Amino acid sequence: MDTVLDLPVRTFIEVTEVWVPDGDRLVLGAGSYGALEDFAAVSGQESFARGEGLPGKAWAEARPVVLKGFEGSYFKRTEAAHAAGLTSAVAVPVFDGATLKAVLVTLCGDDETRTGAIEVWSEADGLLTLDDGYYGAAKHFEWVSQHTQFPRGQGLPGGVWAAETPVMMRDLGSGYRFIRAESAGKAGLTNGLGVPVPVPGGKTFVLTLLSARGTPLARRFEIWDARAAKVGSKNDAVLVDGICARDGALWDAETERRVSAWQGSIGKVLGTGLPVLETGAPGLCAGYDAMTALPIYQRGELAHVVAWYC
Secondary structure (H helix, E strand, O other): OOOHHHOOOOOOEEEEEEEEEEOOEEEEEEEEOOOOHHHHHHHHOOEEEOOOHHHHHHHHHOOOEEEOOOOOOOOOOHHHHHHOOOOEEEEEEEEEOOEEEEEEEEEEOOOOOOEEEEEEEEEEOOEEEEEEEEEEOOHHHHHHHHOOEEOOOOHHHHHHHHHOOOEEEOOOOOOOOOOOHHHHHHHOEEEEEEEEOOOOOOOOEEEEEEEEOOOOOOOEEEEEEOOHHHHOOOOEEEEEEEEEOOOEEOOEOOEOOEEEOOOHHHHHHHHHOOOEEEEOOOOOOOOOOEEEEEEEEEOOEEEEEEEEEO
16 A cells, blocks of 8 residues: 555645845745746845845744735735746744844645645734634635634644644644644644744744645654753754654654754754755655754744654
8 A cells, every 4th residue: 555655745835945144135045946946046036135025024024924915915026936836925034032043935836625724823912813824725724713712722823832832733633632623624634733933022923834635734744852951962952743644653752863963954953053944865854855944942042943844
């Protein structure tokens, strides 16, 4: 019987970019474009001032930004994006205190079958409400999400808020901890990753990535703890949770998985302090086309690294 990794599937995210500060502008640090070579070429010639374009807006406003349509918007690469079949994007700033380290941008296409979710939740009056999100064809799940609020500790967004750490949930359609389980099951959503997005000023933002079997956002998720007080070294990180469509659970209490700075893809994040993209590199796990690793800073240190593999 074929495994999930053997099946030809379309990923929910088509393009991932890392934009890094260079003086007073953001320049392209890395990009994963698949077969979209023309869009890659246009992107490689771009840069963004603070407040300019999608990466610049996330920088200036110090918050994650969802853009569900490019036409008539502040998006600078609209013509190239349309030619590539891209219709929406999400920008996630990576701050260490008040210092911007990078902006991670993901771009998606849209059709009648592509299903998944990239959501941004923000806190107001003691509750997390949906700031915005992209859901593809999961229109009913989008409606449910727009009418759902989470107190601290409840559901995936509320769990991230309470723990101040990344949180992974499995079997979203049947899990009692996932508040939107019924609509998630109908949409075919399977696994979810919730990530805190620290920003200057202390406002609470939570990013949630929800994957569906037919058009997976990712086929493997990992959460690494890099807090020196927890792992014993400021240059190390320990895998504390992970799941793979092929291998199942990646973590157990009996076998500690540890990496050091510059050791593999996660080690690159520890060494550079920046998001890392891998596409067909020697360090990429067999069976995957691309990997995104995102650092999370808290209280003056690189606290966690979350990674997803397509």
